[in-house]
Structures are given as structure tokens and as C-alpha cells.
Amino acid sequence: MNPASASDRGMTILEVLIATMLLAVVALIVFSAFGIGLRAAALASAMSTATGLAEETLATLTAAPCGSSFRGPIPEEAPGDRPIRYRREVSVHRAHGNNLWELSATVTWTQERRERSVTLSTLRHISAACELVGQ
Numbered sequence: 001m002n003p004a005s006a007s008d009r010g011m012t013i014l015e016v017l018i019a020t021m022l023l024a025v026v027a028l029i030v031f032s033a034f035g036i037g038l039r040a041a042a043l044a045s046a047m048s049t050a051t052g053l054a055e056e057t058l059a060t061l062t063a064a065p066c067g068s069s070f071r072g073p074i075p076e077e078a079p080g081d082r083p084i085r086y087r088r089e090v091s092v093h094r095a096h097g098n099n100l101w102e103l104s105a106t107v108t109w110t111q112e113r114r115e116r117s118v119t120l121s122t123l124r125h126i127s128a129a130c131e132l133v134g135q
Contacts, residue, residue: 043111046084050107050118057088057105058122066130067101084109099126 091104
């Protein structure tokens with residue numbers, strides 16, 4: 001009988017165990033990265049929705065040329081059948097200057113047991129002519 005040459009030998013159990021461990025570590029890293037990516041995508045989607053709601057709120061506030069929309073009611077809860085509940089807060093106050101107003105809209109929501117928020121602000125000039133006509 002001829003002794004088996006090195007190329008005829010099979011893999012040892014130690015080599016199989018090492019290969020299996022390496023595969024398990026790589027799979028764990030890949031699946032963890034996938035989970036992180038899904039959470040990041042969900043956060044990005046919620047932030048995009050909140051930013052859209054804040055923009056919509058500011059657009060509603062700036063709709064009237066003389067600022068009469070500043071006094072109109074803005075619903076606190078955003079309408080729609082969304083799985084995440086968004087809350088809006090509006091701040092309107094006179095800024096530095098005679099006819100300059102600062103408008104701010106903050107949209108808050110809870111995601112992954114953390115409260116998150118987006119705030120958008122803008123300045124709005126109201127003409128002195130609007131005060132003359134009583135608006």
C-alpha cells in the first residue's frame with residue numbers, strides 16, 4: 001500500500017471548525033449591518049415626513065400677505081393614518097425690527113423609545129400698509 005500523498009488527504013475537523021466559525025462571524029457582521037441600515041432608513045423616512053409637516057405648517061402661516069394667517073388655528077396632531085404620531089407646535093412672535101416676524105414650526109414624534117423633533121424657522125416681513133388697512 002502506498003502512503004497517501006498530501007493532496008489526497010481530506011480536511012481535518014479543526015479546519016472545518018475554523019471555517020465554520022469564520023462564516024458565522026462574517027454572517028453576524030452582515031446581518032447586523034442590515035439591521036442598522038433598516039433602522040437608519042426608518043429614521044430617515046420619519047424625519048422626511050416631519051420636515052414635510054413643518055414646511056406645510058410654515059406655508060399655512062405665511063399664506064396671507066398681511067399676516068392674518070398667524071392667528072388661525074393649526075391642529076396640534078397631524079392628520080392621516082400614519083403609524084407614527086406627529087405633534088406640531090407653532091411659535092409666532094415679533095422679531096427685531098418693526099415689521100419683522102419670526103415663525104417657527106416644531107414637529108415632534110417618538111421612534112424607538114426616543115423623542116425626536118424637527119424645527120424649521122423663517123422670518124416674515126409684514127408691510128406697514130397692512131397696519132394702515134387694519135389687517
